[in-house]
Amino acid sequence: MALQGTNATLRMMKLIITDTNVFFDIIHIDALLEFFALDFEICTTDFVLNEILESDQKEQIETFIRGKKLTIFKLTTTEVEEIHNFPTLRLFKGITDKTVLWKAHQLKCPLLTGDKKLRKEAEDLKIEVHGSIWVINLLVDKEIIPKVKGVELLEHLKLINASLPHDELDKLIKRFK
Secondary structure, three states: OEEEOOOOOOOOOEEEEEOHHHHHHHHHOOOHHHHOOOOEEEEEEHHHHHHOOOHHHHHHHHHHHHOOOEEEEEOOHHHHHHHHHOOOOOOOOOOHHHHHHHHHHHHOOOEEOOOHHHHHHHHHOOOOEEOHHHHHHHHHHOOOOOHHHHHHHHHHHHHHOOOOOHHHHHHHHHHHO
16 A cells, blocks of 8 residues: 555544545535644545546645645555455445445544445444534534534535435534524
């Protein structure tokens, strides 16, 4: 496994693995800077990075890689083979989701995802799993953003991601108001 974006000794922060759709949510609500202000060693795989195709989004992510705020796990051929053979209860269309699942399982760290199938698989493997709503809640709880900004981000999230649980979003919005 090759690391890109940080020195080989990871800081003593809690690791967290992020999938593509959480990055998309956070980018679309313009909260990437705040996301990387959280006290986590934020990591992902090169497969996730390869799914970020829009040049402005890719540039935003690469800024955090260059700034050593985002660690990219560059998977070897052997690791990719292990991932293909990693047993799951659910069938995944591509390998990208399975790479973050495998990495979170291997490192025994939380996984950030908005994908229901990936969330269920992670829960079955006893992996701590959260999503974009949790990120915004944490930003407010850690006082990285004020509650009013949290409400704005949650409202924006409702508009851009219809698959999120609106009842959960509404409860959090009400709590922040």
